Amino acid sequence: MIQSKNSRLGDAVIVFICILLILVCFLPVLNVFARSLSDPMALVCREVYLWPKNLDVTAYTLVLKDAKYTWSLGWTAILTVICTLLSMTMTTLCAYPLIYQQLKGRKLINSFILLTMYFNAGTIPNFILFKDLGLINQPAVLIIPYTLSVFNMIIMRSFLQNIPESLRESAELDGAGPVRILVSIYLPLSTSVIATLSLFYAVGRWNGYSDALMFMNSNKPYYPIQLLLYYIIQSKTSVDAATQEGFTSPGASESIKAATVMIATIPILLVYPWLQRYFISGVTLGAMKG
Amino acid sequence: MKKLLALLLTSMLMVSLLAPVALAADAGFVDGKFTETRHITVEIFDRSTDGTIADDNVYTDFIKQGMLDKYNVEVEFVTVPRWEENNLIPTYLAAGSAPDVSYTYNDGAIYTYFMQDAVLDLQPLLDEYKDLIPDLSSLLGEANLTWKLDPMTGTNYAICARRMNVARINTFVREDWLKKLGLAVPTTTQEFEDMLVAFKNNAELLLGADADKMVPYAMTEDVGWKANNILYSFVPDEFTTDKYNYIYFDDRQFLLPGVKEGVRLLNKWFNDGLILQDFSLYAAGDETVNNLMKAGFVGAFEDNWDYPYYNGEESIHYMLQQAQGEDAVYIAIDPFKNDAGVTKKVNYSTNDRWIFFPYTNDEPLASLLYLNFIATFENRLFLQIGTEGINHEVTADGVIKSIPAEAGRNKMSSSNNIDTTMVINGLDLGDPAKTIQAMALGYAKVDPRFIETAYALALTNGVSYPNFNLGDIAAAEGMSNVLADKRKVVLNTAINASVENFDAVWDAGMADYMASGGQAILDERMAKWVAAFGE
Numbered sequence: 088m089i090q091s092k093n094s095r096l097g098d099a100v101i102v103f104i105c106i107l108l109i110l111v112c113f114l115p116v117l118n119v120f121a122r123s124l125s126d127p128m129a130l131v132c133r134e135v136y137l138w139p140k141n142l143d144v145t146a147y148t149l150v151l152k153d154a155k156y157t158w159s160l161g162w163t164a165i166l167t168v169i170c171t172l173l174s175m176t177m178t179t180l181c182a183y184p185l186i187y188q189q190l191k192g193r194k195l196i197n198s199f200i201l202l203t204m205y206f207n208a209g210t211i212p213n214f215i216l217f218k219d220l221g222l223i224n225q226p227a228v229l230i231i232p233y234t235l236s237v238f239n240m241i242i243m244r245s246f247l248q249n250i251p252e253s254l255r256e257s258a259e260l261d262g263a264g265p266v267r268i269l270v271s272i273y274l275p276l277s278t279s280v281i282a283t284l285s286l287f288y289a290v291g292r293w294n295g296y297s298d299a300l301m302f303m304n305s306n307k308p309y310y311p312i313q314l315l316l317y318y319i320i321q322s323k324t325s326v327d328a329a330t331q332e333g334f335t336s337p338g339a340s341e342s343i344k345a346a347t348v349m350i351a352t353i354p355i356l357l358v359y360p361w362l363q364r365y366f367i368s369g370v371t372l373g374a375m376k377g
Numbered sequence: 378m379k380k381l382l383a384l385l386l387t388s389m390l391m392v393s394l395l396a397p398v399a400l401a402a403d404a405g406f407v408d409g410k411f412t413e414t415r416h417i418t419v420e421i422f423d424r425s426t427d428g429t430i431a432d433d434n435v436y437t438d439f440i441k442q443g444m445l446d447k448y449n450v451e452v453e454f455v456t457v458p459r460w461e462e463n464n465l466i467p468t469y470l471a472a473g474s475a476p477d478v479s480y481t482y483n484d485g486a487i488y489t490y491f492m493q494d495a496v497l498d499l500q501p502l503l504d505e506y507k508d509l510i511p512d513l514s515s516l517l518g519e520a521n522l523t524w525k526l527d528p529m530t531g532t533n534y535a536i537c538a539r540r541m542n543v544a545r546i547n548t549f550v551r552e553d554w555l556k557k558l559g560l561a562v563p564t565t566t567q568e569f570e571d572m573l574v575a576f577k578n579n580a581e582l583l584l585g586a587d588a589d590k591m592v593p594y595a596m597t598e599d600v601g602w603k604a605n606n607i608l609y610s611f612v613p614d615e616f617t618t619d620k621y622n623y624i625y626f627d628d629r630q631f632l633l634p635g636v637k638e639g640v641r642l643l644n645k646w647f648n649d650g651l652i653l654q655d656f657s658l659y660a661a662g663d664e665t666v667n668n669l670m671k672a673g674f675v676g677a678f679e680d681n682w683d684y685p686y687y688n689g690e691e692s693i694h695y696m697l698q699q700a701q702g703e704d705a706v707y708i709a710i711d712p713f714k715n716d717a718g719v720t721k722k723v724n725y726s727t728n729d730r731w732i733f734f735p736y737t738n739d740e741p742l743a744s745l746l747y748l749n750f751i752a753t754f755e756n757r758l759f760l761q762i763g764t765e766g767i768n769h770e771v772t773a774d775g776v777i778k779s780i781p782a783e784a785g786r787n788k789m790s791s792s793n794n795i796d797t798t799m800v801i802n803g804l805d806l807g808d809p810a811k812t813i814q815a816m817a818l819g820y821a822k823v824d825p826r827f828i829e830t831a832y833a834l835a836l837t838n839g840v841s842y843p844n845f846n847l848g849d850i851a852a853a854e855g856m857s858n859v860l861a862d863k864r865k866v867v868l869n870t871a872i873n874a875s876v877e878n879f880d881a882v883w884d885a886g887m888a889d890y891m892a893s894g895g896q897a898i899l900d901e902r903m904a905k906w907v908a909a910f911g912e
Contacts, residue, residue, distance in 0.1 A: 131696055132672040133665075153427075210464075211471045218472055301468065302421070303455050307430070318425040321460040340691055341664065 115350075123147065125344035130341045146346035155349065156315065163312040164354065167292045170230055174288040175281060177235045182243035183269050204237045210301060217302055226309040228302045233291075239284045246280040247273055282365035286358065293355045312351045319347055400684035403742045409509075411449040415743045418476040422796035423456035428784025432456050435786050436760050436797050436844065444750055450743045451706050459796070470495050478744045480799045483523070484535060484731045485857070486701040489648035491534035497734040500526060500533035502741050509742070510749040516800060517752070518865050524728055527911075536748070538729035541803030542816075544682040544835035545724050546605045551676050552581055563712040566610065566642070569677075576676040593651045595666050595675040597659040600868040601665040603627025604643060606679055606722045610640035611711035617721055620910070622842045624902045626853070630723060631864050632895070637883055644879045657869045671696035673705055682709070682835035688826060689781075709831035724839035730801040752800045754807065761793045761804055762815075777806060778818040829887075847905040852897035860898075863890045 105195035117137050122130055150156050184190055185197060208216075212225070213232070223229040245335050250273060258268045274281070296313035303309065405412050423431040434455035444450045453475040457465050462481050469475040470490045481487065490496045503522060507514065514522065517539050517840060524537035550572070555562065558579055563569040573593040576583065580591035596603035609617075612635040616625075625632040646652050653675075659666050669675050670685070670693045685693040685707040697705050711720045734744055751757055762769050762777055767787045769779045782788040790796060793804050804819075806812045817825035867886035874882040890901075 101602065128696070128700060131668045131700065133668060211468050214468050214474075215472045218474055223474075300461060301465070304461070304465070305432075306456050315425075318458070318460075 096343050105359060108244045119345045119348050123342055123349045127340050127342050149343060150346050150350055159310055159315050162309060163293060166229060166311060167289050170292040171285050171289045173230065174234050175285055178240050178243050178284060181235060181240050182247055183273065186247045187245050196217040200237055214301065224303055224306045229299055229311065239287055243280060243284060246277060250276055279365040282362045286362050289358060290355055315348050319344055410727050414449050414451055415740050416451045416453065417427065417478060417740050417743050417747060418453045418455050419747060420476040420479045420576040421454045422459045424459045424789045424791055429788045431790045431796065436794055438875055440751065440757065444747060446866060447750065448743065450744050450746065451748065469759060470735055473737050475737065476740040477734060477740055478732065478747055480730045480732045481737060482730055487535050487731055487733045495736050496534050497736055497741065498532045498534065499536060499734065500531060502745060506742060506745055510705050510745050513749040513752040515801065518731055520844060522615050523726060526844065527848060528846060535731035535733045538732060538800050538802060540727050540729040540802060543724040543727065543841045544832055546679055546722065547709040547835045548606055548679045548711065549677060549680045550710055552708040553704040554676055557583060564708050564785060566713055569712045573646065573676065577651060584674065590674040592653045592669055592674050593676045594646060594778060595653045595669060595678045596656045597666050598657050598865055598869055599661060600629050600872065601864060605629060606713050608636050608639035609722055610715045611635040612715060614715050614717035614719065617840060619842055623845050623906055624899060626898060626902060627864060629864065640868060640883065641879055644874060645876060647872050648876050649766050657873060664727055667693060671700065673697055673701035675911055677779035682831055683828065686820045686823045692822065695822040708740045708827065709834045711834040711837055719838050721838045721840060724836065724841040726842050726844060728844065732799055746798055751798055751822060757801060760798050763787065763789060776811065776818060847909050848853055850898055850901050852894060852901045856894045856898065859893065860895060863893055
């Protein structure tokens with residue numbers, strides 16, 4: 088293909104911008120990584136930028152030796168798997184019927200569902216609701232309320248709508264019912280969107296801490312790892328508390344903070360390469376029609 | 378039928394009229410003890426301290442057992458994350474699930490809910506049961522019990538915990554640098570400035586290869602705090618009275634007459650290169666400036682009275698010695714004199730947390746007795762110092778020295794169990810001298826002489842302003858964060874200005890501050906003061 092000078096220049100600019108964006112995302116991670124592996128004194132003297140100085144793995148040994156973190160990591164992993172499976176099941180079961188033209192009140196149902204995207208009750212009504220449901224301080228409060236994301240459901244619905252209707256009709260002629268059609272035809276054709284949405288759900292759950300903070304703060308054994316991380320960082324930086332009380336609570340050292348951040352981030356980062364090949368087709372296909 | 382309805386309505390009215398009376402008197406309380414076991418829930422801050430469980434340890438057991446034995450009250454603790462109280466307490470109040478005995482530093486939130494009848498008025502309870510809570514009354518005193526007593530309506534929505542230690546802000550300098558340069562400890566503002574200049578001019582001698590990292594005076598964007606003693610020394614002595622403290626409401630004293638001249642001096646220092654040049658970039662929680670101190674590049678600064686010494690092996694004191702040798706230490710000094718030649722500074726008032734009962738509390742007497750129980754000297758003494766041999770040891774001269782406890786049920790989840798003893802902040806051994814000695818020994822890796830000096834200087838000529846509750850300031854509603862941000866902007870832009878532009882920048886900033894609500898609050902406070910006490 089022959090390219091004009093202009094388009095080559097355009098490509099160069101795009102590549103340059105992409106590289107910049109990559110650096111903006113990657114360098115802070117590298118910095119935290121370097122800090123987690125450096126001697127605390129080097130951190131204090133501001134000598135650590137992108138490469139560890141005086142390699143020191145004490146922070147990692149300390150964090151990994153603490154049963155609190157290892158248990159929380161394991162629990163968060165289990166929680167993520169449960170939530171992802173459950174969310175995908177519910178998302179599929181919600182999206183699938185909505186592609187049937189003959190579903191009565193389809194538009195109404197769609198509008199009701201859509202409404203929840205724009206109007207949210209807010210923290211206090213949610214708190215009261217969960218309290219009345221007996222969910223406060225129960226691990227289930229981390230699972231049930233966020234089982235379905237409307238946004239993800241719409242992506243799923245659009246994706247399913249893009250699968251030719253004739254496939255469904257021929258299956259119907261062969262005598263297959265809606266469930267059979269879903270399992271044997273739609274799901275095998277939807278691997279990319281399933282992978283993508285699973286990733287959305289998994290990352291959301293793994294990174295989430297505010298629900299645990301509001302609704303489950305008295306149930307320590309079931310703290311997700313991000314909430315533990317939040318506490319470690321807060322206890323060090325809560326200057327308001329220090330001024331109120333006239334003294335400062337001791338906090339974790341900077342290298343321990345960095346090591347905890349890395350330990351909480353690496354597992355979910357490792358998931359990306361596995362799902363990457365589905366990722367782009369999954370998101371864009373869903374976006375074509377909606 | 379009509380008669381029946383009328384009867385029903387009348388009886389309902391009677392019941393509703395009688396309800397408040399029923400709330401006040403508690404017939405089940407006989408000879409100092411409830412005849413049937415009562416149950417209350419009590420808030421406890423949770424700092425997620427390693428090796429502890431905030432609501433399940435030796436101390437919570439002590440309280441539970443003690444309350445059951447003494448009053449026949451069963452206590453259940455409810456944890457609230459320390460750093461989230463501002464979000465969680467209002468949520469709990471709105472949802473009707475706040476613990477029976479709750480506390481927060483955020484009195485604004487309690488007031489908001491009090492206005493909506495979601496918080497109990499404590500004054501009738503305090504009046505009715507005052508004979509049953511002698512220890513609480515003697516610890517807090519009338520001032521703290523009635524801190525929030527409204528002079529017009531007679532309502533009182535919170536009890537104020539007692540702050541024992543009112544030391545606030547100190548000035549610190551590098552003792553080893555003074556010695557190296559043959560300088561005496563500065564005793565005036567001018568000598569302090571000369572010292573900063575000497576630090577700057579001798580950077581090579583003091584820091585060698587790191588000379589370019591020299592910071593004679595360090596601060597952060599919170600100038601009002603990080604230079605508080607300097608700025609307050611510019612306030613004429615006649616304006617350091619209760620009246621002006623009440624009217625010029627800002628908690629960093631930034632509105633008082635004279636402060637502008639203090640800021641002008643900081644502006645000059647900044648332009649002379651004596652102040653950390655990018656100080657405005659460092660917000661609360663940023664460790665950069667602390668790290669500069671730990672690394673040994675900072676000559677002087679102001680902060681909490683014991684700032685360099687707390688936090689053991691993570692403290693500025695200890696890390697600095699690791700980086701620069703044993704002699705490298707910060708000492709507290711007290712050079713800034715006002716126009717009367719006095720090193721006057723602001724100390725804390727005796728107020729601490731706000732304790733309140735939500736409307737869902739149906740055991741007000743048991744709740745007050747709870748407060749009395751933890752205010753009783755022997756009880757709070759145990760809660761503050763723990764067990765001998767585990768949490769503290771007694772030195773040869775009879776001083777209590779705290780020792781770090783092993784992780785587990787005996788370890789305190791907060792310093793002196795501040796979270797378990799909601800009525801008090803700060804060690805109290807009964808004898809002030811003993812308390813100070815014990816406090817000085819309580820800093821791991823720090824020679825007690827530094828603490829004793831710092832404590833004494835922080836209190837020298839310190840003013841601890843009393844509370845004047847002259848009613849609500851309508852103009853202040855919802856303004857505190859806005860004005861605190863504006864204050865930061867005014868101070869930071871003024872110091873960063875060139876010397877010639879200083880007046881213009883300061884005046885413009887202050888005009889904006891006043892127009893944004895500052896003036897309205899000042900006027901209202903002035904009017905309230907005049908109405909209560911005259912000119």
